[in-house]
Amino acid sequence: MKPLILITNDDGITSKGISFLVDVMKNLGEVVVVAPDSPQSGMGHAITIHDPLKYHESDLFVKDGVKAYQCSGTPADCVKLAKNHLLGRMPDLVVSGVNHGSNSSVSVLYSGTMSAALEAAIEGLPAIGYSVCDYGYDAEFNHTRDFVEEIAKKVLEKGMPKGTALNVNFPKVSDEPIKGLKYCRQADGKWQEEFDERTDPSGRKYLWLTGKYVLFDKGEDTDEWALNNNYGSIVPVKIDLTNHEYLQDLLK
Numbered sequence: 001m002k003p004l005i006l007i008t009n010d011d012g013i014t015s016k017g018i019s020f021l022v023d024v025m026k027n028l029g030e031v032v033v034v035a036p037d038s039p040q041s042g043m044g045h046a047i048t049i050h051d052p053l054k055y056h057e058s059d060l061f062v063k064d065g066v067k068a069y070q071c072s073g074t075p076a077d078c079v080k081l082a083k084n085h086l087l088g089r090m091p092d093l094v095v096s097g098v099n100h101g102s103n104s105s106v107s108v109l110y111s112g113t114m115s116a117a118l119e120a121a122i123e124g125l126p127a128i129g130y131s132v133c134d135y136g137y138d139a140e141f142n143h144t145r146d147f148v149e150e151i152a153k154k155v156l157e158k159g160m161p162k163g164t165a166l167n168v169n170f171p172k173v174s175d176e177p178i179k180g181l182k183y184c185r186q187a188d189g190k191w192q193e194e195f196d197e198r199t200d201p202s203g204r205k206y207l208w209l210t211g212k213y214v215l216f217d218k219g220e221d222t223d224e225w226a227l228n229n230n231y232g233s234i235v236p237v238k239i240d241l242t243n244h245e246y247l248q249d250l251l252k
Contacts, residue, residue, distance in 0.1 A: 165233025
């Protein structure tokens with residue numbers, strides 16, 4: 001029996017990134033898509049609890065021989081819905097993306113792409129979140145194809161520790177090919193927010209969130225270093241947020 005691969009994302013079922021991921025993963029197993037019906041970027045690990053969750057079958061990937069569903073909920077909702085209601089058996093792999101934009105460093109906390117992968121990890125399923133450092137609607141992904149397939153194939157063959165997902169990021173396409181893959185730690189950095197105050201036609205003030213990423217980390221073993229030096233970065237992330245070192249200090 002072919003391995004069952006669940007694909008989801010946070011850019012929505014019509015995004016170019018998810019079409020690319022379907023095209024790669026259909027070579028590795030039986031693929032089912034369950035994805036949001038509209039963009040859900042920056043939703044983090046939100047779930048739908050105050051509104052009904054709606055879904056229906058989509059014909060977007062019929063030409064690929066892939067069954068697909070679009071859902072009114074978040075990326076985490078999509079994984080829950082797929083595992084507990086739509087799929088007839090447990091998926092062998094959950095892949096999320098390919099995200100239009102980086103999810104390296106602290107962005108992993110805000111990312112709907114990675115929250116879908118971590119929701120799968122909570123369920124004990126091997127999971128990978130893929131992202132490319134290009135926020136454009138028509139972003140290019142083909143330069144990552146061999147790496148995306150290689151990583152997924154390795155996880156299918158060797159498995160992963162329960163409660164863990166891989167956060168995989170690639171630099172945007174350039175004149176130089178990607179040098180390779182680096183196993184990394186998450187870089188220490190943050191988003192420095194700015195609020196652009198504007199006025200609507202009725203004279204009411206509103207704010208538009210802007211800002212820039214600030215990197216504090218000078219290490220050469222981080223995801224940010226890898227991406228800035230034209231490598232793909234792979235960071236294993238887990239759902240346990242406990243600061244175990246500090247916990248031991250508190251227990252003394």
